[in-house]
Amino acid sequence: MKIVMLGAPGAGKGTQAKMIAAKYQVPHISSGDIFRTNIKNGTELGKKAKEYMDQGLLVPDELTVDLVIDRVSWEDCKNGYILDGFPRTIPQAEALDAALNKDGTADSGLDFAINVDVPDENIVRRMSGRRACLKCGATYHIIYNPSKKGDICEACGDTLVLRDDDKPETVQKRLAVYHEQTQPLIDYYDGQNILKTVDGTQDMNDVFAAIIRILEA
Numbered sequence: 323m324k325i326v327m328l329g330a331p332g333a334g335k336g337t338q339a340k341m342i343a344a345k346y347q348v349p350h351i352s353s354g355d356i357f358r359t360n361i362k363n364g365t366e367l368g369k370k371a372k373e374y375m376d377q378g379l380l381v382p383d384e385l386t387v388d389l390v391i392d393r394v395s396w397e398d399c400k401n402g403y404i405l406d407g408f409p410r411t412i413p414q415a416e417a418l419d420a421a422l423n424k425d426g427t428a429d430s431g432l433d434f435a436i437n438v439d440v441p442d443e444n445i446v447r448r449m450s451g452r453r454a455c456l457k458c459g460a461t462y463h464i465i466y467n468p469s470k471k472g473d474i475c476e477a478c479g480d481t482l483v484l485r486d487d488d489k490p491e492t493v494q495k496r497l498a499v500y501h502e503q504t505q506p507l508i509d510y511y512d513g514q515n516i517l518k519t520v521d522g523t524q525d526m527n528d529v530f531a532a533i534i535r536i537l538e539a
């Protein structure tokens with residue numbers, strides 16, 4: 323099972339990707355989490371990525387593509403994976419297809435591109451209430467999905483934070499970048515006949531049920 327999650331920042335890609343990964347026992351690969359881990363660890367990549375992320379911009383493809391394509395080649399990905407936040411540009415999608423097509427077959431092997439559809443009006447509210455654990459990658463929402471331990475991560479005990487790039491002014495920029503650079507992937511994967519769209523404004527369990535119906539149809 324190889325799945326790409328599509329949708330605006332804050333649409334619920336990560337939330338759903340984690341639930342799918344847990345149900346089907348495949349890795350959840352989030353490019354944003356990989357960058358945030360690098361930032362936390364003070365790596366050169368983290369320093370470079372942070373400059374773009376804090377402005378709401380995409381990290382350049384040169385710093386992103388090889389990183390994720392290498393990750394999907396790991397042993398734990400042999401039965402599939404859920405890609406969350408990658409690809410985010412047409413060149414990234416083409417590079418992924420090329421990497422997956424290495425054996426010369428026409429089929430990239432991706433099973434589904436799941437587009438979690440949420441209008442811009444809902445996004446700012448979602449993002450301002452999102453609380454993230456930078457240690458284990460868990461995500462909460464102060465109203466829709468609060469941690470039972472307040473501002474402490476239920477999974478690992480670290481303190482939850484409002485991400486620097488979830489401040490309203492940065493969210494507006496990220497939405498504009500999404501519409502310009504990432505939304506075209508909807509047509510790209512529709513052209514490959516693997517696009518499925520779900521209504522992401524529903525309760526997260528209902529979104530998950532809709533995704534499961536697609537995966538098990």
Ligand code: ADP
Nearest residue numbers: 332333334335336337448452462463466525526
């Ligand atoms: P993305 O990975 O697309 O950026 P997240 O999965 O982190 O988005 O979700 C953004 C915020 O919205 C998080 O705080 C999350 O808990 C919350 N959220 C996710 N799905 C829903 C939903 N269906 N309804 C309400 N809030 C949601």
Ligand code: AMP
Nearest residue numbers: 353354355375379380381386407408410
């Ligand atoms: P996310 O955690 O998916 O919301 O990503 C947070 C930020 O990381 C984005 O706003 C980008 O700056 C950067 N990022 C994550 N994935 C990518 C990608 N595939 N291409 C470029 N930038 C990315």
